[in-house]
Amino acid sequence: MxxxxxxxxxxxxxxxxxxxxxxxxxxxxxxxxxxxxxxxxxxxxxxxxxxxxxxxxxxxxxxxxxxxxxxxxxxxxxxxxxxxxxxxxxxxxxxxxxxxxxxxxxxxxxxxxxxxxxxxxxxxxxxxxxxxxxxxxxxxxxxxxxxxEYTSIATVFCSEPFTIGELRRVYEVIWGIPLDPSNFRRKLTRAEGFLEPTGKFRTSTVGRPAALYSRGSAPLLMPPFLRAQENSLPSAGT
Known part of the structure; x- marks a missing residue:
């Protein structure tokens, strides 16, 4: 050397x-x-x-x-x-x-x-x-x-206010895997301080109006929302 x-x-x-x-x-x-x-x-x-x-x-x-x-x-x-x-x-x-x-x-x-x-x-x-x-x-x-998986950083990719469906799409696009809508909603809305309901809704031509949320004050996602390890690499987006 x-x-x-x-x-x-x-x-x-x-x-x-x-x-x-x-x-x-x-x-x-x-x-x-x-x-x-x-x-x-x-x-x-x-x-x-x-x-x-x-x-x-x-x-x-x-x-x-x-x-x-x-x-x-x-x-x-x-x-x-x-x-x-x-x-x-x-x-x-x-x-x-x-x-x-x-x-x-x-x-x-x-x-x-x-x-x-x-x-x-x-x-x-x-x-x-x-x-x-x-x-x-x-x-x-x-x-x-x-x-x-463990922080609230996903909300940075969303323009406020946003729907749960829009937030789920951020996870799907970055992780490169589809996520079950019901399971995703249940876990993310129960995470302490992660999301704040605005009390407002967004109407669409099909289905029920979607509730709108803003970013919560918690920097960490508790409990963590863990991805499936076998799907973590190498794809990005769809």
Missing amino acids: GRGRAVVSLTVDLVIFTVRAEQLQVLLVERGNEPFRGQLALPGGYLRGAETLEEAAVRELWEETQLDGARLHLEQLRTYSDPRRDPRGRVVTTAYLALGADLPTPSAGTDAKEASWMPVRDVLEEGFLAFDHGVILRDGLERARAKL
């Missing part, structure tokens, strides 16, 4: 998920510069000056896609440090997971030629992302799936 200090550059990358057209979709950019010019990648870039990692993530999100990080749930995913992950040299990246409800069509900024939403399933099946972004995307997907 080599000795001495490595010259390291620091970057941030973002795995940004939303549910559009009843599919889990991820925001990708077409790279405008080498390496991998013209190839699709996760939004991201270099850490600047006195920035924190989170500040860099929010800035890169705006510069590359014109999306406001204040609209999203944003959390650190993990750090990737494989010496061979970037052909430009030793580049260590910290990835962030960002989630939002039916986010708008992005506009590419100065650092990207194009920015667009793509179904996660298609991206994983094709495996065409630059750098190690396919690995980062899979890690982000598994984090999102796991958090649905």
